[in-house]
Amino acid sequence: xxxxxxxxxxxxxxxxxxxxxxxxxxxxxxxxxxxxxxxxxxxxxxxxxxxxxxxxxxxxxxxxxxxxxxxxxxxxxxxxxxxxxxxxxxxxxxxxxxxxxxxxxxxxxxxxxxxxxxxxxxxxxxxxxxxxxxxxxxxxxxxxxxxxxxxxxxxxxxxxxxxxxxxxxxxxxxxxxxxxxxxxxxxxxxxxxxxxxxxxxxxxxxxxxxxxxxxxxxxxxxxxxxxxxxxxxxxxxxxxxxxxxxxxxxxxxxxxxxxxxxxxxxxxxxxxxxxxxxxxxxxxxxxxxxxxxxxxxxxxxxxxxxxxxxxxxxxxxxxxxxxxxxxxxxxxxxxxxxxxxxxxxxxxxxxxxxxxxxxxxxxxxxxxxxxxxxxxxxxxxxxxxxxxxxxxxxxxxxxxxxxxxxxxxxxxxxxxxxxxxxxxxxxxxxxxxxxxxxxxxxxxxxxxxxxxxxxxxxxxxxxxxxxxxxxxxxxxxxxxxxxxxxxxxxxxxxxxxxxxxxxxxxxxxxxxxxxxxxxxxxxxxxxxxxxxxxxxxxxxxxxxxxxxxxxxxxxxxxxxxxxxxxxxxxxxxxxxxxxxxxxxxxxxxxxxxxxxxxxxxxxxxxxxxxxxxxxxxxxxxxxxxxxxxxxxxxxxxxxxxxxxxxxxxxxxxxxxxxxxxxxxxxxxxxxxxxxxxxxxxxxxxxxxxxxxxxxxxxxxxxxxxxxxxxxxxxxxxxxxxxxxxxxxxxxxxxxxxxxxxxxxxxxxxxxxxxxxxxxxxxxxxxxx
Numbered sequence: 001x002x003x004x005x006x007x008x009x010x011x012x013x014x015x016x017x018x019x020x021x022x023x024x025x026x027x028x029x030x031x032x033x034x035x036x037x038x039x040x041x042x043x044x045x046x047x048x049x050x051x052x053x054x055x056x057x058x059x060x061x062x063x064x065x066x067x068x069x070x071x072x073x074x075x076x077x078x079x080x081x082x083x084x085x086x087x088x089x090x091x092x093x094x095x096x097x098x099x100x101x102x103x104x105x106x107x108x109x110x111x112x113x114x115x116x117x118x119x120x121x122x123x124x125x126x127x128x129x130x131x132x133x134x135x136x137x138x139x140x141x142x143x144x145x146x147x148x149x150x151x152x153x154x155x156x157x158x159x160x161x162x163x164x165x166x167x168x169x170x171x172x173x174x175x176x177x178x179x180x181x182x183x184x185x186x187x188x189x190x191x192x193x194x195x196x197x198x199x200x201x202x203x204x205x206x207x208x209x210x211x212x213x214x215x216x217x218x219x220x221x222x223x224x225x226x227x228x229x230x231x232x233x234x235x236x237x238x239x240x241x242x243x244x245x246x247x248x249x250x251x252x253x254x255x256x257x258x259x260x261x262x263x264x265x266x267x268x269x270x271x272x273x274x275x276x277x278x279x280x281x282x283x284x285x286x287x288x289x290x291x292x293x294x295x296x297x298x299x300x301x302x303x304x305x306x307x308x309x310x311x312x313x314x315x316x317x318x319x320x321x322x323x324x325x326x327x328x329x330x331x332x333x334x335x336x337x338x339x340x341x342x343x344x345x346x347x348x349x350x351x352x353x354x355x356x357x358x359x360x361x362x363x364x365x366x367x368x369x370x371x372x373x374x375x376x377x378x379x380x381x382x383x384x385x386x387x388x389x390x391x392x393x394x395x396x397x398x399x400x401x402x403x404x405x406x407x408x409x410x411x412x413x414x415x416x417x418x419x420x421x422x423x424x425x426x427x428x429x430x431x432x433x434x435x436x437x438x439x440x441x442x443x444x445x446x447x448x449x450x451x452x453x454x455x456x457x458x459x460x461x462x463x464x465x466x467x468x469x470x471x472x473x474x475x476x477x478x479x480x481x482x483x484x485x486x487x488x489x490x491x492x493x494x495x496x497x498x499x500x501x502x503x504x505x506x507x508x509x510x511x512x513x514x515x516x517x518x519x520x521x522x523x524x525x526x527x528x529x530x531x532x533x534x535x536x537x538x539x540x541x542x543x544x545x546x547x548x549x550x551x552x553x554x555x556x557x558x559x560x561x562x563x564x565x566x567x568x569x570x571x572x573x574x575x576x577x578x579x580x581x582x583x584x585x586x587x588x589x590x591x592x593x594x595x596x597x598x599x600x601x602x603x604x605x606x607x608x609x610x611x612x613x614x615x616x617x618x619x620x621x622x623x624x625x626x627x628x629x630x631x632x633x634x635x636x637x638x639x640x641x642x643x644x645x646x647x648x649x650x651x652x653x654x655x656x657x658x659x660x661x662x663x664x665x666x667x668x669x670x671x672x673x674x675x676x677x678x679x680x681x682x683x684x685x686x687x688x689x690x691x692x693x694x695x696x697x698x699x700x701x702x703x704x705x706x707x708x709x710x711x712x713x714x715x716x717x718x719x720x721x722x723x724x725x726x727x728x729x730x731x732x733x734x735x736x737x738x739x740x741x742x743x744x745x746x747x748x749x750x751x752x753x754x755x756x757x758x759x760x761x762x763x764x765x766x767x768x
Contacts, residue, residue, distance in 0.1 A: 001314045001321075008369035015366040019245040022252035029251045032260040033173070033204040034166075035584070038343050038591060045590065048582035052462050055535045056528075057120060057162055060584070061458055062177070062195040063148075064110065064184050065158035065449050068099050071124075071150070083146060083154040093128065093138040095157075100125040107159050109183050115169040115176025120162040120525055124149040130523050136506040144502075147454025147495040148543060156452040163197055177201055192448035194456045196584045199546070202442045203435055203718065204263055210716040211266035218270060218712040219243065222277055225705045230284060230381035238371040239280035242363045243273045249363075250356040262345035264651070265352050267724065270713065272356045274663060274706050275331055279324055279364060281702035282670050282695075287316040287372050288381040289694055305377070313373035323673045326617040327666040328361040330610050334662015337606035338655065341598040343591070346655065390700060391693065394740070398692040401744050402685060412742050416633060419640025426639065429648030431553070433546050435719050446547055454495050455545040459583030461564050462539040464575045465531070473573060474500050474512035480567050481540060487559050493545035494556055499530035499538065544585055553589050557581060591651075599649075603657040607632065610665055622750055623672060630743040631665045634734025638727055652720030656727050663728075664735035667699035671739050675747060684751050688744050696740055703732045 004011070039046045053060075070079055072086055073096045080086045086093070095103065103125045111118030127149065131141050142150060150157055161180070166173055177198060184191040219240060226236045247269050254261075261268065290312045335357065338350035384390070401408050436443045449456050461484075466473055478500035488494045502519055503512040510518070520527040531538045544556060560581045568579050607628060615624030635657050642653065674695035678687035710732070713725025 001317050004317065004365070004369045005310060005313055005373050008373050011366040012370040015245060015363070019248050022248050025255050026248045026251035029255040030260045031204070031208050031266075032262050032345075033201070033208075035200045035587070037260075037262060038345055039587065040342065040344055044580075045582050045587050048462070048580055049584065049587065052460060052539065052582065053165065055462070055532045055537050056460075056530075056539060057117065060163040060165075060195070060197045062161045062163060062180060062193060062197055063158045063449060063453070063456065064106070064161065064180065064191065064193055065156060065453055066187060066189055066191045067151075067153070067156045067452065068096075069155065070096050071099055071155050071157055072096055080154050083142065083150060083152050086154040087139050087142065090135070092133060092135055093142060095125045095128060099157075100129075103157070103159065106183065106187065110159060110161055110180060113176055113179045113183075114171040115164055115173065116180070117162045117164050120529060122149070122160040122526075122529075124157050127523075127526075130526075132505075132507070134507060140505045141502075144497060144505075148497070151452040151454075153452060158449070158453055173197070173201055174205070190448065192445035194442070194445040194449040196457060196546075196588070198445070199433065199436075199442055200584075202440070206436075206716070206718040207263045207266045207721065208261075210718055210721060211269065214712050214716060214721075215247075215269040215273065217715075218709040219273060221712060222273065222705055222709045225708050226277075229384045229701060229705070230288075232379055232381060234371065234375070234378055235284055235381050238367055239277055239284075242280060242360070242367045243276040245367075246276055246356065246359045246363045247272050250352070250359045253355060253359075254352060259348065259352065262348060264343075264345040264655070265349040267721070268349070268352055268356060270710070270725075271353060271659070271663075272360060273709060275328075275357055275360050275666075276363070277705055277709065278663070278666055278702045279327065279360065281705060282667075282698045283316065283320050283324070283364075283368055283372075284381050285698035285701060286320055286694070287312060290315055291380040302377075310373055313369065316372055317368060319677070322617070323670050324364055325361065326613065327669050328357050329617075330613045330665045330669065331662045332357045333609035333613055334606050334658050334660075334665070337602040337609060337658045337662075338598075340601045340605055343598065346598070384701065387697070390697060394692050394696050394700075395689075397740055398689050398696075398744065401741060401748070402688070405745055405748060408741060408745055412633070412745070416636055419636045422640030422643030423636060425643035427551075427646070427648045429650045431547055431549070434648070435650065437717060437719060440717060450545050450547055455493055455543040457544045457546045457585035457588075459542050459544065459581055459585040460539045461542070461560070461579055461581050462537055463568065463579040464573075464577065465536050465538045466573065467536060469513055469516065469531075471511045471513050474503060474516070476571055476573075477538065477540075478504055478512075480564070483563055483567060484540070484542075484560060487563055488556075491552075491556070493548050493552070495543045496540060497543075498540045499527065502526070542581070542583075542585075546585075557586055557589060599655070599657055602655075603635075603661070606658045606661045610661060614665075614669075617669070618672065618676065626743070626746045626750055627665065627668050627672060629746060630668055630738030631661050631735065633738045633742055634664060634731045635660050637734050638730050641730075642727075650720045650723060652722070652724035653727055656724070656731065660728060660731035660735075664731060664738070667695070667702065667735060667739050668743060670699060671695040671743060672747070679751075684748060684753065688748060692740065692744065699739055700736060703736050707732050 036046060036049075070077070072080075073091075073094050074080070074089065075091055078089065080089065094100075103123050107121055107123050110116055111121055124145065127145065128138060128141065131138055146152065148158070148160060163169075163173075163176065169176065177193075181193050184193050223236050223240055226239060227233070230236075250268070250272060291308075294308050294312060332354045335350050335353035338346050341347055341350070433443050433446050446456055477498060481496060481498040481500055484496050488496065499516070500512065503515040508515075516527070530541070542560070544553065564579050564581060568575055610631070611624045611628055614627040615621050618624070638660070639657065641647075642649070647653075671691055674691040675687050678690040682690065707729045710725045710729045714722045716722050716725070
């Protein structure tokens with residue numbers, strides 16, 4: 001400790017130089033905005049999606065939808081109020097001329113956008129014009145396109161755009177979507193732009209922007225809280241500098257090794273802040289208590305004052321080094337448990353947070369000696385306003401546990417028992433639109449499209465075809481299409497469209513293969529959307545509502561897959577690759593399901609890891625087990641409340657258990673360290689009172705400050721970030737209860753009366 005204190009200013013200047021050099025490097029850290037990055041490269045559904053995109057095109061669709069007063073040309077200017085009414089009118093159906101011209105004009109402008117594959121743009125005006133001039137044919141075609149090109153109201157229509165793959169576009173996805181929205185905004189009336197690419201882009205955009213803004217706001221609030229608590233700029237600048245420096249160095253390191261941020265790792269800055277501020281709070285409070293113990297000597301000289309500061313610094317560093325080390329280790333263990341996840345960005349986030357935690361530990365080594373030991377004329381941290389009320393409350397809680405241990409234990413047990421059934425009732429939220437607030441543009445657009453047209457989620461069934469299509473094969477595919485439709489007769493949220501639907505349109509004069517050749521000669525783009533002759537592959541396209549319950553969405557996928565599997569197993573034509581339903585709709589539906597499955601495993605890994613760390617830290621298996629319960633308790637309560645209230649698990653809540661365990665155990669370490677230090681010369685009862693008054697006060701301060709910072713995340717436009725901030729705040733509050741009520745109770749019951757500290761390393765004063 002003497003070496004660190006003597007070199008304190010040199011270490012601080014060196015750290016500042018490293019941070020300044022790292023700033024430009026950290027700004028080069030990229031944000032990976034590909035939803036595909038969430039999945040392992042060998043994920044079967046991802047491989048199917050990539051294959052289908054290579055064979056049939058981008059498969060990323062955006063729809064621009066709006067409502068016209070008169071969509072179809074009607075005799076005597078009739079205005080039908082539904083598509084069913086339109087189909088009952090005895091007329092050759094066609095889009096009204098002014099509307100058709102408007103559709104073509106808008107379509108031409110959209111096709112000029114570099115990221116749009118204009119060759120595959122579809123709209124109702126061209127499709128009807130290319131259809132046979134036969135009334136039943138037009139009616140049948142409108143029924144096919146109900147939900148995509150025309151709504152049930154008979155007045156809503158849309159232009160379906162296919163986006164080029166990002167690696168083939170000369171513009172970024174952001175620029176492409178911005179231009180689409182700009183053209184849509186220039187149209188009269190209410191116009192909606194929706195589709196999975198829009199949702200994914202908006203999600204990443206919100207996360208990136210909100211992550212940066214809310215980090216700065218959160219840090220500003222924490223700075224004000226620290227200033228109000230300790231009433232000195234030094235006690236603000238040191239924690240803020242430690243956090244900012246740690247964030248910059250972490251980001252620079254990630255940039256150097258070629259890592260990229262994802263939606264999950266957007267919380268990197270905020271969590272590094274949590275770790276850094278919590279550590280600083282415990283150190284500052286402990287240093288202040290030591291300075292208060294020293295008192296003020298009469299006629300104190302500058303030399304005496306300086307020596308007191310150095311002595312307090314050495315003692316603080318000596319007594320806090322091992323607790324800080326183990327808090328960082330256990331925090332890293334909590335994040336390391338996320339490596340068991342099947343989601344690639346979650347595993348990357350785990351590694352990033354372990355790196356960030358290590359950087360915080362190094363920052364503590366170089367920041368604290370100078371912060372505590374320099375400037376002897378500066379005032380020590382002041383008492384926190386209303387701190388005497390907190391001391392009384394801590395004393396009362398300690399006495400309550402002491403006088404009513406059995407009652408306290410029963411209350412804790414009942415709370416835990418009440419929470420467990422709630423944990424088992426947790427449900428997954430696979431409605432991707434629930435990641436956005438109802439007031440957001442994307443949700444409003446989805447509501448417009450899915451209420452007036454049809455589902456905005458796209459998926460598909462792709463399969464092999466003979467080298468030359470036959471009438472028998474096309475008839476089989478039409479039978480499959482009808483079987484799929486029969487599965488969804490009672491489900492209006494799903495629509496199915498196959499190439500054989502067009503060969504089956506009236507009048508059925510020719511055999512299917514000849515009809516298909518005639519369609520291909522008039523509408524080659526329509527055929528190529530469903531059939532790739534060179535690859536000998538065909539697909540059936542499905543559209544499902546994004547805004548539907550998760551159970552219904554997963555049921556749709558399971559039923560469709562089962563039907564497809566059974567059908568092709570019964571046909572004579574053998575498939576080289578088993579046909580499977582795939583697409584972004586399926587990937588997004590599986591995403592949160594995977595996170596929920598990973599949550600239990602990561603929680604078990606975190607629990608075992610923390611048990612091992614605590615056992616090694618205190619050289620006691622008893623303390624290892626004792627330290628677990630106060631940290632499992634708040635996690636169980638929070639997740640149990642979610643289950644009982646029917647709240648669904650999303651991306652933000654799916655990682656709460658492991659992250660919360662890693663963060664709340666920090667205060668447990670400081671409390672047990674204070675207790676074991678006091679046990680050298682005091683009884684169990686008095687040691688608990690001392691730990692309550694010292695470490696208990698520090699952990700309350702730390703948790704209050706962190707809750708204030710984390711609650712800023714609830715202002716995010718991205719709902720999982722809101723959940724993450726709110727639930728982690730609740731876990732922090734629960735952690736206070738666990739450390740100040742359950743932990744003292746367990747220590748009181750399990751500590752032998754004659755026991756003494758068995759881990760000299762945790763509190764050895766090695767400054768000499």
